Amino acid sequence: MDRRNFLKQIIQGAVFLPLAPTSAWAIAGKTIVVQESPIAGFQYYDGEEVFAELRVQTPLLLEREQGNKYDANAVAIYYKQYKLGFVPKAENTAVAQMLDRGEYLSAEIVKLEMSKNPWDRVRFQVALDA
Numbered sequence: 857m858d859r860r861n862f863l864k865q866i867i868q869g870a871v872f873l874p875l876a877p878t879s880a881w882a883i884a885g886k887t888i889v890v891q892e893s894p895i896a897g898f899q900y901y902d903g904e905e906v907f908a909e910l911r912v913q914t915p916l917l918l919e920r921e922q923g924n925k926y927d928a929n930a931v932a933i934y935y936k937q938y939k940l941g942f943v944p945k946a947e948n949t950a951v952a953q954m955l956d957r958g959e960y961l962s963a964e965i966v967k968l969e970m971s972k973n974p975w976d977r978v979r980f981q982v983a984l985d986a
Contacts, residue, residue: 890950892966892981895933897941899974906938907968907977916940916963916980920955931955933963933980940978951982960985 895903917934921942924930929952931943943951954961967979 886985887962888984890954890961890982890984891947892979893944893947894975895941895978895980896944896975898977901941902935902938903940903974903978906935906940910935910965910968910978912965912968914965916965918943918951918955918961918963918982920952929953943982954984 898904914935919932919934921930921932922928927942927945927948929945929948931948931951933940933942942948951961961982962985963980963982965978966981969976969978971977
């Protein structure tokens with residue numbers, strides 16, 4: 857069974873996957889949540905500049921950075937034209953592979969917190985829209 861048919865079966869309720877803490881699969885209509893993570897590098901990019909504009913459910917753009925010299929699976933996260941950071945390196949392989957295959961992935965903010973720790977400021981989720 858290929859990945860596309862497997863995901864369709866999940867959506868139709870034919871298969872149940874147990875939830876995993878860093879790469880949860882959930883069904884909300886016809887959307888499969890691939891993962892939820894903090895934004896890596898938030899403090900080094902434009903995040904602080906636009907933090908006051910961000911809201912829960914704000915859509916984000918995922919963009920592959922295949923030429924990234926630090927991470928072959930780098931996936932940058934943008935709000936409008938502002939780079940917020942990256943999908944964490946330890947959690948970006950599946951997202952990078954899906955983007956490379958041309959899958960349509962959506963991303964949105966799921967949690968905002970005023971915190972001195974930049975890893976706690978913004979959490980986002982990535983979803984596969986089937």
